[in-house]
Amino acid sequence: MADLVAAGAPELPEGWFYRVKEEYGVGFKVEIREQQRFTSREVSSSWVHENRFDDMAAAVVDACRYAYLYAGERADTQAKLAALAEFLGDHDPKGGRA
Known part of the structure; x- marks a missing residue:
């Protein structure tokens, strides 16, 4: 990851890493992954557009x-959904039954 960060990629939080992989027949993809105990999970990903660069x-x-931008957007969305979940349930304007 240090090579990518030195080249200009965003530095990731502790426990996250970049994975560059080839999706056969489709192209190359960068994944941001979070290290788990025995494996890792994908946080975000983005396709490499090799035709746009020399x-x-x-x-x-x-x-x-x-991929870093998408990870931030996903985190913002998850925070909003968590805040919305606090409003789940019935809301009686009269204060409910006695």
């Missing part, structure tokens, strides 16, 4: 930036 390192770093 330098493939720049293409991978660009995908890292988008």
